[in-house]
Amino acid sequence: MKKKKIITMILAATIASNSIAPIWAFADTNNLNKVNTDKEEVIYINLNNDGTVEGAYAVNIFDNENVVDYGDYVSIRNMNTVDELEYNDGQVTGTNSADKLYYEGVLENIEIPWNIELKYYLDGKEVTSNEIAGKSGALEIKLDISENKKCDSSFFENYALQTTLLLDSDKCKNIKTDGATIANVGSDKQLSYIILAGKGAEISIKADVEDFEMDSIAINGVKLNLNVDVDNKELMDNITELQNAISEVNSGASLLSDGTVTLKDGAGELNNGITSLDSEINSLNTGITQVEDALKTLNSKSESLVSGSSEVSNALNQISDALNDVNVSSENISALVEASSSIQGGIDSLVQGIADLQASANYEAYKNLMLSNGADIDLLQNSNASTSEALKNQIAMLQANKEQLLAAGVEAADQQIITIDTQIELFTQLITLLQGNNAVMYGTESYLNSISNGTSNLLNGATELQVKYAEFNKAIENLTTTLNGLVYNMSTLSSAINTLVTEYSALDQGINDYTNGVQALLNGYSQVVNGATTLVNGTSELKSGAETLVSGTETLADKTTELSEGTTELNNQTSDLDTQVTDKINNMVDELSGNSDEVISFVSNKNTNVKSVQFVIKTPEIQKEEVEYTETAEESLTLWEKILNLFK
Numbered sequence: 001m002k003k004k005k006i007i008t009m010i011l012a013a014t015i016a017s018n019s020i021a022p023i024w025a026f027a028d029t030n031n032l033n034k035v036n037t038d039k040e041e042v043i044y045i046n047l048n049n050d051g052t053v054e055g056a057y058a059v060n061i062f063d064n065e066n067v068v069d070y071g072d073y074v075s076i077r078n079m080n081t082v083d084e085l086e087y088n089d090g091q092v093t094g095t096n097s098a099d100k101l102y103y104e105g106v107l108e109n110i111e112i113p114w115n116i117e118l119k120y121y122l123d124g125k126e127v128t129s130n131e132i133a134g135k136s137g138a139l140e141i142k143l144d145i146s147e148n149k150k151c152d153s154s155f156f157e158n159y160a161l162q163t164t165l166l167l168d169s170d171k172c173k174n175i176k177t178d179g180a181t182i183a184n185v186g187s188d189k190q191l192s193y194i195i196l197a198g199k200g201a202e203i204s205i206k207a208d209v210e211d212f213e214m215d216s217i218a219i220n221g222v223k224l225n226l227n228v229d230v231d232n233k234e235l236m237d238n239i240t241e242l243q244n245a246i247s248e249v250n251s252g253a254s255l256l257s258d259g260t261v262t263l264k265d266g267a268g269e270l271n272n273g274i275t276s277l278d279s280e281i282n283s284l285n286t287g288i289t290q291v292e293d294a295l296k297t298l299n300s301k302s303e304s305l306v307s308g309s310s311e312v313s314n315a316l317n318q319i320s321d322a323l324n325d326v327n328v329s330s331e332n333i334s335a336l337v338e339a340s341s342s343i344q345g346g347i348d349s350l351v352q353g354i355a356d357l358q359a360s361a362n363y364e365a366y367k368n369l370m371l372s373n374g375a376d377i378d379l380l381q382n383s384n385a386s387t388s389e390a391l392k393n394q395i396a397m398l399q400a401n402k403e404q405l406l407a408a409g410v411e412a413a414d415q416q417i418i419t420i421d422t423q424i425e426l427f428t429q430l431i432t433l434l435q436g437n438n439a440v441m442y443g444t445e446s447y448l449n450s451i452s453n454g455t456s457n458l459l460n461g462a463t464e465l466q467v468k469y470a471e472f473n474k475a476i477e478n479l480t481t482t483l484n485g486l487v488y489n490m491s492t493l494s495s496a497i498n499t500l501v502t503e504y505s506a507l508d509q510g511i512n513d514y515t516n517g518v519q520a521l522l523n524g525y526s527q528v529v530n531g532a533t534t535l536v537n538g539t540s541e542l543k544s545g546a547e548t549l550v551s552g553t554e555t556l557a558d559k560t561t562e563l564s565e566g567t568t569e570l571n572n573q574t575s576d577l578d579t580q581v582t583d584k585i586n587n588m589v590d591e592l593s594g595n596s597d598e599v600i601s602f603v604s605n606k607n608t609n610v611k612s613v614q615f616v617i618k619t620p621e622i623q624k625e626e627v628e629y630t631e632t633a634e635e636s637l638t639l640w641e642k643i644l645n646l647f648k
Contacts, residue, residue, distance in 0.1 A: 036068050038609045043112075043602050045617040049129035051118035051143075056107040058603050060092075067094045071603035073105035090604065105603065113155035114200075116219070117144040118619065134624030136210040139172075141165075143217070146200040154600060155221075159615065161195040164218045165205065172207040179203070197224050214622040221615035223599060239578050246574050250567040252408050257564035259401050260557040266394055267553040271546040273387055274430075278539045280380050281437070285532045287370035292529050294360065294369075295522045302515035305353060309511040312346045315339060316501045320494070340476040344469055350511075351466045354459045357514075362452035363445045381441055384434040391427045391434075398424050416559070419552050426545050433538050440531050451521055458510050465507055472496060 040061040046054045059079070060069055067085070069092040076087050078094075079102040085094035092103070120132050121140040132139070143163065147156045167175060167189045175182070180191040180203075195201045319339060359365060367377045402420045410416060601607035602615075 036070060036607050036609055037062055037064050037066065038611060039069060039607070040611050041602055041607075041613045043107075043613065043615045045112055045615065047116060047118070047617060047619045049118065049620055049622075051116035051619070053110065053112060056110050056112070058105045058107060060103055060105065060603075062096055062101040063099070065096050067092065067096055067101060069093075070601075070606035071105050072107070073603075074108045075106045077104045078102075079104050090606075107603070111148055111150040112615070112617075113148055113151045113153075113159065113221075114161070115144075115146045115148045116617070118142070118217070129620070129622050132212055133622050135212055137208075139207050139209045139212060141203075141205045143203040143205075144201070145195060145203075145219075152600070155602065155613075157198045158223050159221045159613075160197045160224050161193075161201075161219055161221045161615075163193040163195065163201075163203065164220075165191045166215045167191065167205075167207065168213065171211055171213060172209050175205065175207045177203070177205045180205075211624070212622070213624060216621050217619040219615075219617035221617070223613060235581070236578055239581055243574055243577055246567070246571050249408065250564075250571040252404060253560070253564040253567040256401065256404050256408065257557075257560045259397070259404065260553065260560040263394075263397055263401060264550075264553040264557040266390075266397065267546070267550045270390065270394065271543075271550045273383075273390070274539070274543050274546040277383065277387065278543045280375060280383070281532075281535055281539045283374035284370065284377075284380065285536045287373040287375050288529055288532045290373060291366060291369060292522075292525055295518065295525055298357065298360070299515075299518050299522050302518055305350075306512055306515050308346060309350065309508045312343060312350070313501075313504055313508045315343055315346075316497065316504050319343075320497045320501050337476050340473045344473040347462070347466050347469050351459070351462045354455065354462050354514075357455055362455075363448040366444065366448055377441055381438050384438045388431045388434050391431050395424050395427050398427070416556060419556060423549055423552070426542075426549065430542055433535070433542065437535055440528060440535070444528060447521070447524065451517060454514065454517060458514055461507055461510060465503065468503075469500065472500065 042059040042061070043056060044059065045056045048054045058071060058073075060071075062069075070090055071092065072090055073087065073092075076085060076092060078085050081096065081098045081101060083095055083097050083101065085092055085103055092105070094101075119142045120127050120129060121142070122132055122135055123137045127135075145161065145163075147153070166185065169187050169189050172189065175189055175191070177191060179201075180193050183190045183192070191205065193201065193203055370377050398420050402417060402424075405414070405416055405420070406412065599610045599613060601610045602613050
């Protein structure tokens with residue numbers, strides 16, 4: 001922009017200097033052998049109010065003593081000396097006795113290099129220059145300048161124009177226009193427009209006017225001969241730096257695109273794994289619910305087990321009391337045998353119940369039950385562990401992609417960065433959830449193994465009781481054969497029964513502890529059920545989040561692919577940017593300097609020694625008509641006539 005302003009100032013100065021009367025110079029008298037004499041041409045063109053040509057004449061300026069010149073003139077006139085000039089068949093000859101010779105040649109029916117169209121609008125209505133003189137209102141002046149195809153194009157292509165309007169500040173307010181240099185000249189506003197060689201212009205000037213008048217519009221044209229030396233080293237260094245930066249951005253965008261595609265594939269695999277995990281956890285939840293139902297059934301039988309054990313304990317106490325007070329008789333012995341058989345049956349049932357409990361209340365049975373419902377506990381634990389590791393890898397990849405985006409200039413508040421942060425948080429929560437799931441399963445294993453160990457001890461004690469009581473019951477069954485020696489063995493039997501009562505009291509206490517343990521297990525397992533339900537809900541949300549993640553990574557992959565394609569295209573388009581800029585600068589310099597160094601004559605192509613050609617174009621002034629007032633002179637009367645008039 002700064003260079004453009006400097007060039008405009010140079011143009012204005014060049015045109016202005018050529019608009020001034022030429023400077024006197026020493027004459028070159030050594031010109032006798034030339035076909036035509038060195039000269040300067042100034043073409044004066046008077047326009048009509050609408051911009052059409054009214055008339056034109058050329059002023060030819062010579063420094064030499066002998067003059068030979070050519071031109072198609074209606075007439076010629078020596079403007080500054082008394083030397084005679086001859087004009088025959090388009091040739092002007094003569095002798096110059098002064099330092100400079102100026103002669104005027106009137107041109108007729110000429111085509112100038114520019115089509116000039118001038119229009120006036122007052123309050124939105126088109127009017128003529130005569131109609132607008134002295135008027136007030138909203139004025140718009142439109143001046144259109146374009147190439148005249150009927151004239152030699154070299155003038156349009158190589159000559160710049162300076163157009164100047166002078167507006168009276170007292171008559172013209174709120175002046176608005178584009179592309180003009182506005183200066184104060186006394187009380188007037190001077191509007192100057194520079195039109196480069198080979199260019200046209202559409203000029204619009206708007207103002208609020210009162211009693212409008214305006215001086216002539218001046219349009220001066222000169223051939224550009226600007227030696228513009230553009231120092232573009234700093235610019236080209238910056239362009240090279242820009243090209244390198246674009247190449248680096250393109251490489252980064254390509255890597256980012258590859259990374260997001262990998263991320264998209266990983267997210268797809270993760271989504272598949274989470275879908276499978278969701279199915280497995282639903283199966284696990286079903287199995288856990290079934291285990292809870294089984295524990296409830298087992299707990300519902302605990303009361304019967306406790307009651308039965310209490311009955312056995314009471315029966316043993318009764319036997320003990322009976323033996324202490326027994327009077328040996330066959331009836332008592334028979335009753336004793338029947339009671340002992342009942343006790344044996346109860347003990348056998350007790351042992352079988354404990355054995356059934358041991359078979360169902362252990363971790364292996366729990367795993368088999370879960371497997372029968374479609375949930376492989378070992379596989380699920382391994383899957384949770386491997387999925388956690390995969391998620392950690394995905395988090396590392398996301399973090400790397402985020403750092404690449406930030407390095408590429410993407411803001412932290414950008415949607416892409418927010419999406420990656422959301423994904424990292426989601427994966428971290430998923431790892432915590434999977435680790436919690438494994439912890440639940442490990443806790444269940446530990447708890448069930450503890451219950452199983454307690455049940456084993458209980459079964460061992462009950463089995464030992466079963467064996468001992470079987471021996472005892474056998475002895476009672478043989479009581480009838482040994483009745484004669486009963487009195488002698490009664491004390492031994494009583495002692496054995498008392499021992500049995502003591503041992504069974506411990507067993508009864510163990511059964512009570514066992515049933516309490518089953519109740520506690522059921523209460524604790526309800527937390528497992530609640531946790532499993534939460535896990536199911538969490539995996540459902542996780543599945544939904546994974547689907548959102550897949551959709552987001554697909555969008556991210558598409559956008560980064562578009563980014564990569566865009567940066568690739570940008571890189572391709574700017575790979576020769578330095579050459580493009582250099583060519584553009586050269587073209588602009590050519591436009592400013594014109595495309596021809598040769599100066600040709602406007603009036604005749606026979607004039608081959610023309611040093612300069614200048615165009616001075618003017619429109620008529622806009623002036624309101626002045627009203628002439630005729631004063632009636634008072635008739636001069638003599639004294640006698642004045643006296644006579646007194647009596648009339």
